Amino acid sequence: METRLTMYITLVVTSGVMSAFLCMYAIYKRKDVPDARNLILLTALQSIYIFGFAFELASDSLAEIKRWIIVEYLGIAFAPVVGLMLVLRYMGKAVPRPWALAMYAIPLTTIALVSTNDVHGLFYKDIYLRENTPSPMADIVVGEWYIVHGAYTFGCLLAGGILLILQWKKTNKAYRKQLFTLICGQFIPMTASFLYLMGITPDGMDVVPFVLCITSAMYLWALLSTQMLRISPIAKESLFESMREGVLVLDLSERLIDYNPAAGRMLPELGAPLVGLTLDSVWKRMAGTEFPIERGLGGINGHLRWTSGGKTSEYEVRSSLIKKRAGDTFGSLLMLIDFTEQRMLQEQLKRQAYYDSLTGALNRARFVMQARALLQEKAPSRMPVSLILFDIDHFKRFNDTYGHETGDAVLVHVAAVCREVIEEGHLFARYGGEEFVIAMPDATLEEACEFAGRLRDALAEEPLLSKAGSLSVTASFGVTASRDGADSLDELLRQADEGLYEAKRRGRDQVVAYNKKELPAQHA
Known part of the structure; x- marks a missing residue:
């Protein structure tokens, strides 16, 4: 058992390090990630929970275990709500401030009741040490508020997962990888928690801190490979579908983040493999040259001629900045306006005049x-x-x-x-x-x-x-x-x-x- 306990602590610490690293990476990239605040907060809360659980496993007495449980709930009580906020922001849903504050009422109550449980016993009726273990390990008898807290946690995770699943068909195929990552981030911890409550985990151990290592690794992969959360593609999809103009979405480094169906029709060579590349790299892949329009003080503005399938089209190119409500810039839109017919008419009138x-x-x-x-x-x-x-x-x-x-x-x-x-x-x-x-x-x-x-x-x-x-x-x-x-x-x-x-x-x-x-x- 002592060997297994050492293995558990090592795995939990590894998971905590992964969450802490993801948190630091989100801080480092906060200017490129529109919803960096929620991602930083979520990974920080998960790190607190995971390291608190590691210290609980390494504790020598029941009193010490109780202290570390309070630390754990400083993280785990708020993490599901922050995760749901992250999902809503990804979908472009604005949560009114009064509602956002109301969503934290149960987590705040949980922290208060866990910290004062010895007085009222509402969170757990009893906590005791297991017998025949080389190191003190505690079990609890759940109280009324423990059930309320658990139901609320499951509700936040389930709501976030269902909302994301409902967006699957509406999401550009190039962004389904990051959408799948977010879905896993909701359902993997929920499933692990359910198995723990059912008493079918190894040695009756809470496995949520272990699986958070998996979700952190998935988030990190998605941030590095698919530029996850840089721009919210789900929120734009319905708007993009109805636009006649082609739109390319670029981040601050001029990497292609998204494009609408009209842009795909105008530039048939565009495809999911080009998402994440710089604009110049995208153009080299499609045309063999860097993007032909020079950057000016007013952004990228000019005319573009494109030949595909033997047909030559002419587009007016205009760029505009994407800004947060605070005024910070986090990307730009490159609009392609087809004026091939207009140019043909101009040429026709010119020929008639000249x-x-x-x-x-x-x-x-x-x-x-x-x-x-x-x-x-x-x-x-x-x-x-x-x-x-x-x-x-x-x-x-x-x-x-x-x-x-x-x-x-x-x-x-x-x-x-x-x-x-x-x-x-x-x-x-x-x-x-x-x-x-x-x-x-x-x-x-x-x-x-x-x-x-x-x-x-x-x-x-x-x-x-x-x-x-x-x-x-x-x-x-x-x-x-x-x-x-x-x-x-x-x-x-x-x-x-x-x-x-x-x-x-x-x-x-x-x-x-x-x-x-x-x-x-x-x-x-």
Whole structure:
């Protein structure tokens, strides 16, 4: 028996050390854990109870045992109530202050009656030492208040366990591990206490102090691996379900704590294994890069483009802090607002305002605006800007002979051939009817004429394949260039038009420069 008693004391002390360590860890992480106060209090009360029980086992007399029993109840009387408070806080349930104080009425009465039991005998009617034991061990005859206290303790543990079980289906799968840990924290001590009261534990020993080692280890594991209690996921779940915006919940270290179903749909690569990782680590897992939006004084705000399954979506990203009632910050919300359709509409309106609807080239108004800006930009450095104005030869014949549908096809065909030749930085526009214009920054007159010749050859070499058969399409080109940045756009357009008119007068399908420098015609 003495060997078993030593083993019991060793196990109880180990359990007490585990609870004390969990308490110190909760104190250390109190800024990251929203309900750290209740967790610290619960583990401290459990530590008092466990170490008090260890000293009771090591006592030498009945009087000493009685003193340590009082210490034990300083912990065990309040722990079930604090545990229930922890559960309610986890669920986001606010307990009014009068009700919270009322919940401590029975534990306070228990402490008072245990401390004065020799006077009234309401808690235990008798306490006596067991016979034939190497060290004094006490048994009791329960009193009326012992039954009240036991029923209240069981009620708190059972209520907390049932409330948590009812939340199982509503809880994100990523958080069911921590929910299971909390459920075990309610039912394991209750089951152990029930077995002790039924008299079926080894040597009639109270095994609750032993099993608290298991619950402490589970709490510690949950805090380290699943960030338990950092954010209350159950309280947010119903709200998250109804939100159209995607929401990522981050703690103070920017670790992903939770996300709602909308965020899961927006970012299909999100999953439970990413919970607990930093935002940058999550993005590396999903996209191979760190989170692309820089952090600013106002948090994380910007635009995000995401491609998944061949579909590209655009999201506006906004962040907001999560604060306690006292004003302390313990996390942030990262909201993803889908504006893909809005951006598509903006692009559509932009195209309608800036681009020709048939050919996709810039329209005349947009070209004039950009070309004038280009001339102003190049004027201080006196860098040249060349202009090419060209007209489809005999365009009216296409409309009259084959119909306007074919005429439109000719315009689209010419624009497509031009895009194959045009270089980056060139401004290309449909100037009107069958006329097109190109502005070439930093290009001399000779370079512009050479480019117009390549464009003329490309048109000649690529006939239009239409319903009426293969149709040859040619164009006439007028070319000019600004001189020392002094020419206005209107003047350049007039000069290019004169060159175009001269090309037509000479028989079309030709390139003519405004300075009357005749270039060899390159007929097809």
